[in-house]
Amino acid sequence: MSSIVQHHPRRFHTFHYVYPVVSRRSGGLSIGVNLSPTALCNFSCVYCQVLAENQENAARNAHAATLIDSDLLETELRQLIGMVNDGSLFRNTWLSRTPLEKRILRDIAFSGDGEPTLSPQFSKIVQGVADLRREICTETTKIVLITNASTLHRQSVTNTLKTLLADNGEIWAKLDAGTADYFRTVSRSAIPYEKILTNLTEFSKTNPVVIQSCFALLHNKEPDNEEIRQYAERLKLLGQVQRVQIYTVARLAPESWVLPLSNEQLDRITETVRKITALPVDSFYSA
Numbered sequence: 143m144s145s146i147v148q149h150h151p152r153r154f155h156t157f158h159y160v161y162p163v164v165s166r167r168s169g170g171l172s173i174g175v176n177l178s179p180t181a182l183c184n185f186s187c188v189y190c191q192v193l194a195e196n197q198e199n200a201a202r203n204a205h206a207a208t209l210i211d212s213d214l215l216e217t218e219l220r221q222l223i224g225m226v227n228d229g230s231l232f233r234n235t236w237l238s239r240t241p242l243e244k245r246i247l248r249d250i251a252f253s254g255d256g257e258p259t260l261s262p263q264f265s266k267i268v269q270g271v272a273d274l275r276r277e278i279c280t281e282t283t284k285i286v287l288i289t290n291a292s293t294l295h296r297q298s299v300t301n302t303l304k305t306l307l308a309d310n311g312e313i314w315a316k317l318d319a320g321t322a323d324y325f326r327t328v329s330r331s332a333i334p335y336e337k338i339l340t341n342l343t344e345f346s347k348t349n350p351v352v353i354q355s356c357f358a359l360l361h362n363k364e365p366d367n368e369e370i371r372q373y374a375e376r377l378k379l380l381g382q383v384q385r386v387q388i389y390t391v392a393r394l395a396p397e398s399w400v401l402p403l404s405n406e407q408l409d410r411i412t413e414t415v416r417k418i419t420a421l422p423v424d425s426f427y428s429a
């Protein structure tokens with residue numbers, strides 16, 4: 143399982159917008175939907191795999207949105223779900239190594255190469271995917287949005303997220319820091335830390351969220367105890383936190399000074415967060 147989850151390409155076959163992955167955090171097969179073909183994002187995380195794989199392209203297109211061909215996206219998604227359902231996805235592709243119990247589609251995830259909520263077609267495409275899920279997926283298949291929480295104050299985004307939540311959806315929102323300084327270092331975003339916290343706090347007052355936090359060795363230093371304590375205190379201020387997923391970098395980072403935490407270091411963070419917050423916390427080692 144460890145090798146297949148390490149294999150995480152965001153391109154498959156001739157598809158433009160969708161790709162299968164075996165995801166540790168999903169607990170099995172996930173179909174990624176990429177709404178950011180130009181890597182549009184308002185963060186530039188030090189561990190971002192998109193930047194690692196395609197630095198030049200990501201930088202060049204960092205501020206350009208592009209129109210998605212929503213009909214093609216639906217056709218591709220329908221075809222890929224069909225390949226899961228008839229088993230052909232697991233024949234003659236790298237996914238043939240997928241263990242039998244992982245061959246069930248756990249979720250359709252808006253993730254891809256950038257921040258999905260920045261797409262001007264976000265609402266329309268979420269609605270289309272929700273309709274398709276109801277038509278051809280099992281009840282248990284979720285729709286997941288992976289977001290950096292920077293747009294959760296926008297009414298159009300929150301309205302869409304409510305639709306998604308009502309359709310067996312989950313919002314997985316990133317929070318990688320307990321202080322503004324650490325946030326700036328890791329996200330390299332112009333958006334203030336307090337803005338992200340306010341977005342998360344307001345949104346989670348009335349909606350459930352899963353918090354995702356990536357910690358790593360930066361210049362050979364793990365996040366110190368005070369950073370983790372403050373991070374945990376911030377989590378306590380949020381409303382409906384379903385669970386917290388703490389992980390470290392599992393693949394190549396764009397910066398050579400960003401490296402995975404050891405299992406012991408990750409365990410220490412996880413234990414501290416559990417103790418301070420009493421929330422359900424899952425941790426994911428680098429391999």
Ligand code: SF4
Nearest residue numbers: 183185186187190256
């Ligand atoms: S928010 Fe996501 S897509 Fe954007 S830079 Fe960070 S890891 Fe990459």
